[in-house]
Amino acid sequence: MKHTHRVYLELNYQMRKREDLRSEEEITLIALQEWMARNYGQPTSHGYQWKDLFLPHGTSLRICHRGMCYFAEVEGDLLIADGKIVTPNSWAEEVCGSVRNAWRDIYIRRNYREGWTHASSWRAAAGERPKQPGINRRRRARRITD
Known part of the structure; x- marks a missing residue:
């Protein structure tokens, strides 16, 4: 108390x-x-809109480059990394030191109970929970042989 x-x-x-x-x-x-x-995961009015992907307030982003991991977080309507307001692309470029594909290099975790998932997987799933790798391979293989 x-x-x-x-x-x-x-x-x-x-x-x-x-x-x-x-x-x-x-x-x-x-x-x-x-x-x-x-x-x-309750709906919130605050978050960062990254093209077609909405990242709610509190979402964590991570880039691993040359053995080190760098983190950013969505705070309100802004993406913050090292105390600075950034965009995913400018952050990836700053961390890696060259022009990068942020969709490929950034991992996203929307809350602490989730694992880290590639941003490109979130993008492909249009903001819904992305499918885990390998789940649809079997279904695709079945359709090819049908």
């Missing part, structure tokens, strides 16, 4: 410091809605 009290004291301090006139209840409700959207 004392941890909860500390959180509310910090919330009060931050609200006064920024002259935020909203109530604690209002801020708590916003925080809970964002937490549910991030962890349970």
Whole structure:
């Protein structure tokens, strides 16, 4: 219970410091809605639109290049990497040092319970959960021989 009290004291301090006139209840409700959207995939009005793919607030992006992994996250309506606002293409170019195909190099994880999936797989699935590699190979092979 004392941890909860500390959180509310910090919330009060931050609200006064920024002259935020909203109530604690209002801020708590916003925080809970964002937490549910991030962890349970509830619809959210905030996110980054990357061509045909919508990345909701809280989505993580990763590029692995030369043995190192670099991360970016969707915060509100912006894609943030290393504290800077970026686009997927400019971020991939900055990390790799050359012009890259961001769809091929970036992996996406929409919430902590999912694994990392290629952005191109998300794009091909038009924003729905992409099919895992190898699932449709058998079906395609069957159709060829029919």
